[in-house]
Amino acid sequence: KELEASISLDDPFANDPPRANLGAVRCQKPYNSETVIELIPDNYITPIPMHYKRHHHPVPQANEADFRLVLAFEDANILQVSTEDLRSRFKKHEFPVTLQCAGNRRQELNKVAPVQGLEWDCGAISTAVWGGCLLRDVLEFTGFGDESALIERAGVKHICFEGLDKPYDASIPIDKALSKFGDVLVAYEMNGAPIPREHGGPVRIIVPGHLAARSVKWCERITASKGEGHSGWQRGIAYKGAPAYMRTFDGVDPETLTSVQELPVNSAICLPRPGSTVDVDDGSVTLKGWAWSGGGRNIIRVDVSVDGGKTWQGADLGRGAEQGQNRAWAWTFWEAEVDIPPELRKPGVELDICCRAVDVSMNHQPERPEAVWNLRGIMNNSYHH
Amino acid sequence: KELEASISLDDPFANDPPRANLGAVRCQKPYNSETVIELIPDNYITPIPMHYKRHHHPVPQANEADFRLVLAFEDANILQVSTEDLRSRFKKHEFPVTLQCAGNRRQELNKVAPVQGLEWDCGAISTAVWGGCLLRDVLEFTGFGDESALIERAGVKHICFEGLDKPYDASIPIDKALSKFGDVLVAYEMNGAPIPREHGGPVRIIVPGHLAARSVKWCERITASKGEGHSGWQRGIAYKGAPAYMRTFDGVDPETLTSVQELPVNSAICLPRPGSTVDVDDGSVTLKGWAWSGGGRNIIRVDVSVDGGKTWQGADLGRGAEQGQNRAWAWTFWEAEVDIPPELRKPGVELDICCRAVDVSMNHQPERPEAVWNLRGIMNNSYHH
Ligand SMILES: [Mo]
Ligand SMILES: [Mo]
Numbered sequence: 187k188e189l190e191a192s193i194s195l196d197d198p199f200a201n202d203p204p205r206a207n208l209g210a211v212r213c214q215k216p217y218n219s220e221t222v223i224e225l226i227p228d229n230y231i232t233p234i235p236m237h238y239k240r241h242h243h244p245v246p247q248a249n250e251a252d253f254r255l256v257l258a259f260e261d262a263n264i265l266q267v268s269t270e271d272l273r274s275r276f277k278k279h280e281f282p283v284t285l286q287c288a289g290n291r292r293q294e295l296n297k298v299a300p301v302q303g304l305e306w307d308c309g310a311i312s313t314a315v316w317g318g319c320l321l322r323d324v325l326e327f328t329g330f331g332d333e334s335a336l337i338e339r340a341g342v343k344h345i346c347f348e349g350l351d352k353p354y355d356a357s358i359p360i361d362k363a364l365s366k367f368g369d370v371l372v373a374y375e376m377n378g379a380p381i382p383r384e385h386g387g388p389v390r391i392i393v394p395g396h397l398a399a400r401s402v403k404w405c406e407r408i409t410a411s412k413g414e415g416h417s418g419w420q421r422g423i424a425y426k427g428a429p430a431y432m433r434t435f436d437g438v439d440p441e442t443l444t445s446v447q448e449l450p451v452n453s454a455i456c457l458p459r460p461g462s463t464v465d466v467d468d469g470s471v472t473l474k475g476w477a478w479s480g481g482g483r484n485i486i487r488v489d490v491s492v493d494g495g496k497t498w499q500g501a502d503l504g505r506g507a508e509q510g511q512n513r514a515w516a517w518t519f520w521e522a523e524v525d526i527p528p529e530l531r532k533p534g535v536e537l538d539i540c541c542r543a544v545d546v547s548m549n550h551q552p553e554r555p556e557a558v559w560n561l562r563g564i565m566n567n568s569y570h571h
Numbered sequence: 572k573e574l575e576a577s578i579s580l581d582d583p584f585a586n587d588p589p590r591a592n593l594g595a596v597r598c599q600k601p602y603n604s605e606t607v608i609e610l611i612p613d614n615y616i617t618p619i620p621m622h623y624k625r626h627h628h629p630v631p632q633a634n635e636a637d638f639r640l641v642l643a644f645e646d647a648n649i650l651q652v653s654t655e656d657l658r659s660r661f662k663k664h665e666f667p668v669t670l671q672c673a674g675n676r677r678q679e680l681n682k683v684a685p686v687q688g689l690e691w692d693c694g695a696i697s698t699a700v701w702g703g704c705l706l707r708d709v710l711e712f713t714g715f716g717d718e719s720a721l722i723e724r725a726g727v728k729h730i731c732f733e734g735l736d737k738p739y740d741a742s743i744p745i746d747k748a749l750s751k752f753g754d755v756l757v758a759y760e761m762n763g764a765p766i767p768r769e770h771g772g773p774v775r776i777i778v779p780g781h782l783a784a785r786s787v788k789w790c791e792r793i794t795a796s797k798g799e800g801h802s803g804w805q806r807g808i809a810y811k812g813a814p815a816y817m818r819t820f821d822g823v824d825p826e827t828l829t830s831v832q833e834l835p836v837n838s839a840i841c842l843p844r845p846g847s848t849v850d851v852d853d854g855s856v857t858l859k860g861w862a863w864s865g866g867g868r869n870i871i872r873v874d875v876s877v878d879g880g881k882t883w884q885g886a887d888l889g890r891g892a893e894q895g896q897n898r899a900w901a902w903t904f905w906e907a908e909v910d911i912p913p914e915l916r917k918p919g920v921e922l923d924i925c926c927r928a929v930d931v932s933m934n935h936q937p938e939r940p941e942a943v944w945n946l947r948g949i950m951n952n953s954y955h956h
Contacts, residue, residue, distance in 0.1 A: 343896070359896045368748045427871055427933055431883055444871040448932035480932050481866070486829040488814055496814055511728070511744045542942075547833035547865050547935040548812055548950045550943055557927075558935055565933045 198244045205382045205510055206235045216241035220309030224489075225518060226456045227474040230505045231282060232312035234377055239384060240287050240310065242419070245349035246404050250388045257328045258409040262427070264524035265329050268294040269374055269388050275327070276319030279371060283514035284478050285398040286311040288425055288446055291454065291570070292563035298555050301563030308454035308570065311476065313516050314385075316392045317375030321345070321408075322364050324372050330410050335550075336360065346415040347391045350404035356445040357415035358393055358400050359448060367482075369394050369515065372405070394515035395481045396447050399425055414445060421445075428560040434559060448480035451551055452567040453543035460518075460571075464537070466526050473501070473524060473535070475570075478517040484509060485518040492524050494538030495553070495569065499524060501541070512546070540571040573920055581627045590768045591620040597689040601626035605694030611841045612859040612904060615890045617697035623694065624769060625672050627804070631735035631789050635773045640757070642713045643794040644725075649713050654773050660712070661704030662817045664756060667901035670783040673695040673810055673831055676753070676839065676955070677948040683940050686948030693955065695717035696861065698901050699770075702760030706730070706793075707749050707755050714777060714793050721745065732776045733799040735789035742800035743778055743785050743832060754779050754900065757790070768822050779865045779900035781832050782949075784810055799830060806830075811944040820946065826875075833865035836936055837952040838873055838905075838928035845956075849922070851911050856922070858886070858909060860955075863902040863932035870903040871896060874928040877909050879923030880938070880954065884909060897931070916932055925956040 196489040209220040221238045229236065256265040267275075287310035295301045325331055325345070336342040337360060346357040362368045365424040371392040373379060381387030386403025393400040399419055414420050423435050426443035457474040458464050464471050471492060488501040499522065505520030520541075530537060542551045552558055555568040584600040594605040606623045616622065621742035639651040639940035644856050652660075680686045710730070721727040722745060731742040747753045756777040759766060766772030772790025778785040784804055808820050842859040843849050849856050856877060862870040873886040884907065891903030905926075915922060927936045937943055940953040 236638060361752045361897055365750055365752055367750055427929065429872060429874060429885055430885075431874075431885070444869075444931060448868075450932055450934040482831075484829075487814060489814060489816075498814075500814055500816070512746055544812065546829060547835055547934075548831060548952075549835040549932075550937045550952075552935045553938050553942060557938060567933075567935075 187191070191230040196249040199262040201247060202245045203382065203471060204238075205384070208236050208453075209238065209309060210307060212306060213420055216243055217245075218304050219309060221312045223307065223456050224459055226309070226476055227559040230313065230519060231315055231377065234314070234382060234385070237312040237314060237385065238310050241325070243351040243353060245383055247383060248350055248404060251404070253388050255325065255389055255405065255501065256407045258407060258434050259330070260409065268537060271322075272319055272372060272374055272389070274560075276323045278317060279320055279369070280315055280317035280375070281369070283316050283392055283394045284311060284313045284515065284517040285401055286449060286452070286478065288397040288399060288449065288564040291452070291566040294555050294568070295563045295566050299557045301559070301561060303563050308456075310452045311478070311517070314376045315378065316371055316373045317378070318371040318373035318392070321372050321391070322366070322368065322528075323407070325410070326465065336364075338408060341412050342369050344411050344414050346411050347400075347402035347405045348407040348409070349402045350406055354402065354419060355415040355417040356400045356402050356420045357411065358396065359544050360410075360445070362393065362396070364475045369482075369513065371473065373449065395449075397425060397449050402448065406488050424565065425560065426562070427565070428562060430556065430559045432561060450473055450565060450567045451477075451479040451483070451485070451543050451545040451549045453477035453541050453551065454570040455539055455541050458539070465530050470525050471539075473522045473541070475520055475541055477520055477543035479543070479549070481512070482513045482515055483545040483547050483549075484511060484514040485543050486546050488541055490522045490524055490539070490541045491541050492526055492537045493530065495540055496571070497527070538571060540569050542569045573618070586632060587630045588767065590769070591625075592872055593621050594693060594694060597691060601628055602630075604690050605653050605692060606697045608692065608694040608841050609844055611694070611861055612746040612906070615698065615904060615938070616700055616762065619699070619767060619770070622770065623672070623695050624697060625783065627739060628736040630768055633735055633769060633773055633789060638791070640774055640790065641792045642709065643792060644715070645794065645796055652709070657704055657709075657757060657759055657774070661708045663698055663702060664705055664754070665702035665760070666754070667698050668779045669696060669698040669900065669902040670776055670786055671834060671837070671863065673782040673784060673834065673949040676837070676951040677952050679940050679953070680944050680948045680951050683804045683944045686944070693841075696902070698861070698894055699761050700755055700763065701758045702763070703756040703758035703777070706755040706757050706776070707753065710748065710795070721749075721795060725795075726793045728796050729796050729799050731794040731796050732785075732787035732790050733792040733794070734787045735791050738802050739787065739803045740800040740802040741742050741785045742796065743781065745795075746906070747778065747781070752897065755897065768821045780834075782810060784833065784908060785855065801844050808947065810949065811947070812950070813947060815941065815944045817946060831950065835952045836862075836864040836868070836870070836928050836930040836952060838862035838870075838926050838936065839955040840924060840926050843871050843924070851916050854916060855908050855910050856924075858907045858924060858926070860926055861902045862903055862905055862928035864899070864928070864934070867898045868930040868932050868934075869896060869899040870928050871931050873905040873926055875907045875909055875924070877911055877922045877924050878915065879956070880925055882912070923956060925954050927954045
C-alpha cells in the first residue's frame with residue numbers, strides 16, 4: 187500500500203536508494219553491482235558502500251514504526267514482532283558473515299558455453315558484521331523450539347522467509363534453522379548500524395554458509411513449513427543444481443533438481459587483476475585474494491601457480507583463518523609471494539596466474555569450468571585464473 | 572592385564588578372531604581387508620563377514636562383564652558405565668552408517684607417485700546398521716550437556732575417544748559431538764546383534780560422516796578436552812591434509828596441518844570391474860556403484876562416461892537417495908545403462924569407464940588424482956576410472 191504509492195508509474199525503480207556506483211554495475215534496474223575486486227584484500231569487512239548488491243526487484247521501503255515480522259506455522263499466523271521486540275527480547279549476536287551470490291564467477295562459464303544470468307566476475311561476494319538475534323531463539327519463543335515436535339510430529343522440514351519485494355521468498359532446511367551451530371540471524375544491524383534499505387533493512391535474514399539468495403532481505407514473514415518456499419528463487423530453476431549436459435530447461439521439472447543451499451569451496455585472485463602489468467625484476471610476484479566455503483567449513487589451504495597450474499605453492503592464510511571450527515562464516519584472506527620461473531621472466535610474457543582452495547572437509551575446487559558448467563551459470567568454483 | 576595375558580609371546584596376533592578372508596587382504600598382521608567390491612551393489616547393508624576391516628594392532632579382547640566405559644573431563648574421571656547401563660539408561664538409536672577408511676582408493680594415487688600406506692582399491696568402505704545410544708545423551712548425563720558451559724567457560728573443543736588397542740585414540744570437534752544433528756553413537760550393536768570383536772565390540776564410537784579412524788573401536792574412555800586426541804592417528808601425520816607439493820614429511824610439524832574429520836564427496840564403479848570383458852552387442856553397458864559424501868551431505872547426482880570423460884550422462888540414484896537432508900550417513904547406490912558410441916562398439920576396444928558425484932553442498936569430485944595427491948595417500952576422490 188504505502189510501498190505502491192511511493193513508486194512512480196513511469197519507473198518502478200524511481201524509489202531506489204541513492205548509490206555510489208562503486209564496483210562493476212551488472213544491471214541498473216534492478217540494481218546489481220559487484221564489490222571493488224582490487225580493494226577486497228584491504229577490506230576484510232567490506233565497507234557498506236562497497237558491498238555487492240543483488241536485487242531482483244525495486245528496493246521496497248518499509249515504514250519501520252509499523253513494521254511487523256510475522257511468525258507462522260504453515261498458513262496460521264502465530265505471532266508478530268516489531269524490530270523493537272527483536273532488539274529488547276532476545277540476546278544480540280554479532281559476527282562477520284560472507285555473503286556470496288550463487289552466480290559469482292558466472293563470467294568464466296560463459297566462455298565455455300552461453301549461460302543465463304548476470305555476467306558476474308569474482309566480486310559478487312562481500313563480508314559484513316551482521317547483528318541481530320538468533321533465528322533459533324525467535325523460533326523457540328514462538329513455541330517452535332522443540333525440534334523433535336516440529337520435525338517428527340508436525341512434519342516440518344523447512345523454515346521459509348518472505349521478503350517485502352513480493353513474490354520473493356526462500357527457505358532453508360530446518361536443521362540449519364534450529365541447530366545451535368547454525369547461527370542463522372534475524373538481523374537488524376550491518377556493520378554496527380541499522381541495516382540500510384539497500385541491504386534489506388529493517389530486518390534481513392542472514393543464513394551463514396548458504397548462497398546469499400537464502401538471506402532474505404526486508405523479511406516480513408517466517409513460516410515453519412512442510413515444503414520449501416514457493417517462489418521461483420526457491421522452487422524454480424533459478425537456484426537448482428543442474429548437470430553440464432542439461433542444455434535446455436524445456437520439459438525439465440525443477441522439482442526433480444536439488445535446491446542449492448550450502449555453497450562449495452571457492453577462491454579467487456583479487457590482485458593482480460587480469461590484464462594488468464607486473465614488474466618481475468625481483469623475480470617474484472605478490473598475489474592476494476579470498477577463499478571461502480559453504481557450511482561454515484574452514485579454509486585449510488590455498489595453492490597458487492603462475493604457470494597455469496603446472497607448478498603450485500602454498501599461499502599464506504591471513505584474516506579469517508582464525509575462525510572457529512566449522513563456523514567459518516566469513517572468508518579467509520590469503521597472500522603469496524611467488525617466484526617466477528626464469529623462462530617466464532621476460533618482457534611481454536603472459537603469466538597464467540591461478541589459485542585453488544581446500545576446505546576442512548577436504549573438498550577441492552574442480553580444475554576446469556567445463557566440469558561444473560550449468561545452464562544457469564551458478565556455483566562456478568573451478569580453479570580461478 | 573587380561574588382554575596381555577591372552578597374547579602369545581610368539582605372535583601378538585595369535586588371539587585375533589577367525590576370519591572368512593572375503594575381499595582383498597591388504598595386510599595380514601594387523602589384519603586389513605576390503606569388502607568384496609563386485610558384491611557391493613547387491614548389499615546396501617554390508618553383511619558382517621563382508622565388511623572391510625582396518626586394524627592398526629592385534630584385536631583386543633574385552634571381558635564384557637567387567638567392561639566399563641569411563642567418561643572424563645581432561646584428566647579427571649567423572650563416571651563409568653557398563654554396557655548394561657548404556658542399554659538400559661539411554662534411548663536406543665539405530666541407523667545405517669557408511670564407514671570409509673581415509674585411505675580408500677589409495678591405489679590410484681600410487682600411479683601418480685609413490686605414497687605411504689596400504690594399497691586400498693575402492694573397497695575400504697562398507698555400511699552397517701549401527702545401534703546404540705547417542706553420545707550427546709551420554710555427555711548430557713555426565714553433566715556435559717550444557718554446550719555453552721563446555722565451550723565458552725571450560726574451553727572444551729574436542730571429545731576424545733581411547734581404544735583398548737593402546738595407544739590408539741582419536742577425537743572429534745565438540746560441535747559434532749553435541750549437535751542434535753550430529754548423530755554420533757556410542758554403539759553396542761552392528762546389524763542388530765552385539766558388535767563383534769573384529770568391529771570394535773563391546774563398545775564402538777560411530778562418527779557418521781567422518782573418516783572411519785574417528786569411529787574408535789573397543790572404546791573405553793571418552794574425554795571432554797581442550798585439545799585433540801594425543802595419538803599419532805589424531806595429532807601425527809597419518810590423517811592430516813597435506814598438499815601435493817609436500818614430497819617429504821621431514822621437518823614438517825604435523826600440528827601445522829589440519830586433522831581430517833569430514834570426508835569429501837566420492838564415488839566408485841563396482842561393476843563392471845576393471846579388465847573385465849563386457850558384451851556390447853546390444854549397444855549399451857550397465858554400470859553400478861556407490862557414492863557418498865562426508866558430513867551427512869546427500870548425493871544429488873552421479874555422472875558416468877564410457878569414453879574417459881569426453882561425454883557424460885546421469886546415473887539413476889537408488890537406495891540411499893531417500894536419506895534425510897544433511898543426514899545422509901550412508902552411501903547412495905547408483906546404476907546407469909550407458910549407450911556405447913558406435914566407434915567404440917568393436918571387438919577388443921577398451922572402454923574408459925568413469926564416474927563422478929556431486930553432493931548437496933554442490934561440491935564436485937576433482938578430475939585428476941594429481942590434484943589431490945598427498946604423500947599419505949588419503950582422501951583420493953578424483954574421478955573413478
Ligand atoms: Mo544470487
Ligand atoms: Mo583409515
